[in-house]
Amino acid sequence: MLSDRRPHTGEEDTAATVDETEFRDIHALTPPSPQPSLSRGRRRESWEASSHHWSTLSVGSDALSEHLSTMSREFNAMVVAGSTIQNDNNSNHDAPNLGRIGEEVEETNPLAIVPDHNPIPSPGRAPPVADSPAPVEEVSVHQVKKEEVESKISAWKAAEIAKINNRFKREDVVINGWESEHVEKATAWLKKVERKLEEKRAKAIEKVQNDVAKARRKAEDKRASAEAKRGTKVAKIRRLNWRQGNPSCVLGDICVIFFWSVSLGVGNVDLRVLIYLNFDQGQEAPDNNLFNVPDVLLHFGFDSESKGYQTAVIVKDKIFFEMLTVIHVCAQYVVEGSSDVAKLPMDVKIFDKSTGKWLIPTVLGTKPKPSNGYSVVPVNDDRILILKEDCSAVDSFWFLEVDSPYVKEQKKLLGAEVVAWSKGVVGEGPKPVVISGPSGVGKGTLISKLMKEFPTTFGFSVSHTTRAPREKEIDGVHYHFTERSIMEEEIRDGKFLESALVHGNLYGTSVDAVEAVTDAGKRCILDIDVQGARSVRSSSLEALFIFICPPSFEELEKRLRSRGTETEEQVQKRLTNARAELDEGKSPSLFDHILVNDDLETCYENLKKLLVFDDTTANYQPTVRSFKIPVSHSVSIKDQKILIRCGTSELGKEALLAGQEDSVHMPSTRMQNDEMRSSYLEVLCIVPLTESMSFG
Numbered sequence: 001m002l003s004d005r006r007p008h009t010g011e012e013d014t015a016a017t018v019d020e021t022e023f024r025d026i027h028a029l030t031p032p033s034p035q036p037s038l039s040r041g042r043r044r045e046s047w048e049a050s051s052h053h054w055s056t057l058s059v060g061s062d063a064l065s066e067h068l069s070t071m072s073r074e075f076n077a078m079v080v081a082g083s084t085i086q087n088d089n090n091s092n093h094d095a096p097n098l099g100r101i102g103e104e105v106e107e108t109n110p111l112a113i114v115p116d117h118n119p120i121p122s123p124g125r126a127p128p129v130a131d132s133p134a135p136v137e138e139v140s141v142h143q144v145k146k147e148e149v150e151s152k153i154s155a156w157k158a159a160e161i162a163k164i165n166n167r168f169k170r171e172d173v174v175i176n177g178w179e180s181e182h183v184e185k186a187t188a189w190l191k192k193v194e195r196k197l198e199e200k201r202a203k204a205i206e207k208v209q210n211d212v213a214k215a216r217r218k219a220e221d222k223r224a225s226a227e228a229k230r231g232t233k234v235a236k237i238r239r240l241n242w243r244q245g246n247p248s249c250v251l252g253d254i255c256v257i258f259f260w261s262v263s264l265g266v267g268n269v270d271l272r273v274l275i276y277l278n279f280d281q282g283q284e285a286p287d288n289n290l291f292n293v294p295d296v297l298l299h300f301g302f303d304s305e306s307k308g309y310q311t312a313v314i315v316k317d318k319i320f321f322e323m324l325t326v327i328h329v330c331a332q333y334v335v336e337g338s339s340d341v342a343k344l345p346m347d348v349k350i351f352d353k354s355t356g357k358w359l360i361p362t363v364l365g366t367k368p369k370p371s372n373g374y375s376v377v378p379v380n381d382d383r384i385l386i387l388k389e390d391c392s393a394v395d396s397f398w399f400l401e402v403d404s405p406y407v408k409e410q411k412k413l414l415g416a417e418v419v420a421w422s423k424g425v426v427g428e429g430p431k432p433v434v435i436s437g438p439s440g441v442g443k444g445t446l447i448s449k450l451m452k453e454f455p456t457t458f459g460f461s462v463s464h465t466t467r468a469p470r471e472k473e474i475d476g477v478h479y480h481f482t483e484r485s486i487m488e489e490e491i492r493d494g495k496f497l498e499s500a501l502v503h504g505n506l507y508g509t510s511v512d513a514v515e516a517v518t519d520a521g522k523r524c525i526l527d528i529d530v531q532g533a534r535s536v537r538s539s540s541l542e543a544l545f546i547f548i549c550p551p552s553f554e555e556l557e558k559r560l561r562s563r564g565t566e567t568e569e570q571v572q573k574r575l576t577n578a579r580a581e582l583d584e585g586k587s588p589s590l591f592d593h594i595l596v597n598d599d600l601e602t603c604y605e606n607l608k609k610l611l612v613f614d615d616t617t618a619n620y621q622p623t624v625r626s627f628k629i630p631v632s633h634s635v636s637i638k639d640q641k642i643l644i645r646c647g648t649s650e651l652g653k654e655a656l657l658a659g660q661e662d663s664v665h666m667p668s669t670r671m672q673n674d675e676m677r678s679s680y681l682e683v684l685c686i687v688p689l690t691e692s693m694s695f696g
């Protein structure tokens with residue numbers, strides 16, 4: 001019967017069913033059990049069957065199945081106990097079975113850590129049932145037993161619920177533990193990740209800071225080097241500029257003054273040399289001050305180390321310039337009384353007074369060619385004038401820059417003691433010529449004719465361009481064909497005198513291109529667009545600006561097309577730009593001359609008139625070039641002027657003869673007086689120093 005019971009999955013349902021159903025079953029079907037042992041055996045069978053049945057119908061949890069099976073066994077025991085009471089009067093045979101109900105069922109669940117403090121009261125401990133002598137009494141005993149069983153069942157239920165609650169509490173503890181363990185783990189992981197991120201961040205910040213510092217340092221270096229380059233370029237441009245200007249002769253009653261435009265090889269010195277030729281012994285000098293020989297820091301002494309005489313100039317606590325050989329020459333000259341001595345080179349070394357040591361500096365620039373002798377005068381704190389004796393005036397003036405801005409820059413760059421030679425170039429070259437005009441007007445054609453006819457007089461400035469070479473165009477002859485990125489960098493580096501975007505390509509005139517021509521002693525011709533002309537006009541380069549105009553716009557278009565070097569699109573672009581250029585070409589502030597290229601030959605003749613027979617070209621070879629600084633002279637610096645004084649009749653004669661009467665335009669009355677001319681001549685060169693010498 002018990003084994004036929006329908007299984008219940010819910011424990012409370014089971015208990016409730018047991019409450020209501022089991023007892024009805026007990027009354028109806030109490031089996032007479034003749035032998036307690038047999039009855040016990042049968043009951044065991046029922047339990048086993050029941051247990052088996054329950055376990056096979058469990059809802060999947062072994063623990064739950066085990067638990068329910070335990071409950072079932074205990075419950076069955078109680079029911080059987082209740083049913084056997086009446087047959088088993090005061091027999092306690094089944095007491096051990098009932099007693100088992102109250103026993104702690106061995107807890108196999110690993111979660112079971114809370115002991116059950118509410119055990120089911122052991123039926124064994126129930127007061128023994130007294131013998132019932134009468135049926136009435138029997139009923140009441142039965143009643144008592146029933147109540148007792150009922151109370152046990154209630155107690156059992158409560159105990160089961162408590163067990164379940166405990167079990168869930170234990171589970172809850174374990175779940176909480178599991179939860180906190182995982183939360184802790186996750187938090188620890190997060191902290192680890194955060195720490196790693198923090199480290200990465202710190203590293204990234206450090207890297208960025210290092211990169212920034214590195215970039216700054218690099219930029220500094222680049223800036224310094226660009227600045228140095230710029231300085232050099234500017235100096236070059238200035239030098240180009242100094243070569244400009246006309247030499248002029250100024251006549252005076254007492255003296256003849258030559259104005260020489262002087263330029264320097266490396267430095268930034270612009271000089272004008274005035275030579276006072278005093279013919280009359282009785283005449284006074286134009287400015288007495290000019291004749292005051294100031295402190296000339298020339299020191300002569302014997303250098304035990306090199307066993308010779310040396311000259312030194314003290315500038316800013318440093319002794320510059322050893323002219324051992326010069327003094328040696330002087331000594332020879334003096335002793336032997338002969339000027340016929342070997343030319344001797346010039347060496348530079350520096351005695352640093354603070355350390356008491358001689359330094360051999362890095363010498364920049366081209367040093368002067370050896371001479372018979374030199375005069376040495378500090379001009380100011382940054383350079384020393386060296387006047388070569390007994391050589392042509394063109395090669396006489398030299399400067400040793402010892403602390404000029406250029407030298408300062410170089411010292412910084414090279415991290416060494418630096419000096420630089422600058423040549424005072426006497427005379428000047430003719431102005432470069434800028435030929436501009438719209439594309440197709442005939443600039444190139446005119447320039448080619450000029451070069452062909454005057455190959456030694458004119459030189460073409462070879463521009464840089466990013467445009468592709470045309471057929472027959474040769475790199476380095478017609479253009480320096482360059483990649484855009486390279487050209488852009490070179491423009492940034494200050495390599496260009498001017499540059500412009502012309503018809504979609506970059507074009508530019510490099511300083512080197514102009515220098516290459518001027519260094520070859522030729523007049524430089526630039527073929528550039530109007531933008532370029534404007535740039536050159538606003539630069540320090542003095543030039544002659546000529547604009548070539550077409551006879552008409554239609555003719556320009558015709559020439560451009562007939563040349564056949566451009567695509568239709570390029571022709572259109574060039575024609576559009578031509579209109580703007582033609583407007584600009586009329587600007588008198590930009591161009592010195594406008595030539596209309598109608599008939600080619602006529603235009604060429606006009607160009608030649610402007611260039612070949614203009615004053616600049618005609619006067620290119622200054623007559624004063626043959627002037628010589630005599631051996632016997634004194635050099636001094638006064639009021640920002642270099643004074644060179646010499647005054648013997650022989651030397652005067654020499655200087656005068658070298659000066660050439662025609663170009664000097666000396667007053668005829670005096671020039672006719674040979675006696676007077678040879679009797680006395682005092683020559684004073686006054687060299688005013690310009691701002692670029694940065695006095696003070």
Ligand SMILES: Nc1ncnc2c1ncn2[C@@H]1O[C@H](COP(=O)(O)OP(=O)(O)OP(=O)(O)O)[C@@H](O)[C@H]1O
Nearest residue numbers: 438439440441442443444445559563597598599600
């Ligand atoms: N006076 C002229 N009469 C007729 N044709 C000319 C005359 N001058 C030049 N040309 C022709 O015009 C064309 C353009 O001349 P050229 O190439 O010298 O122009 P350009 O001004 O140098 O042009 P670009 O600025 O594009 O270099 C050439 O074919 C040339 O032979």
Ligand SMILES: Nc1nc2c(ncn2[C@@H]2O[C@H](COP(=O)(O)O)[C@@H](O)[C@H]2O)c(=O)[nH]1
Nearest residue numbers: 439463464500502507508509527528529532
């Ligand atoms: N600003 C400059 N313009 C230049 C230079 N070289 C040439 N040009 C001018 O470009 C156009 C086009 O020349 P093309 O050879 O492509 O026909 C022409 O007007 C030239 O005068 C330069 O160095 N700078």
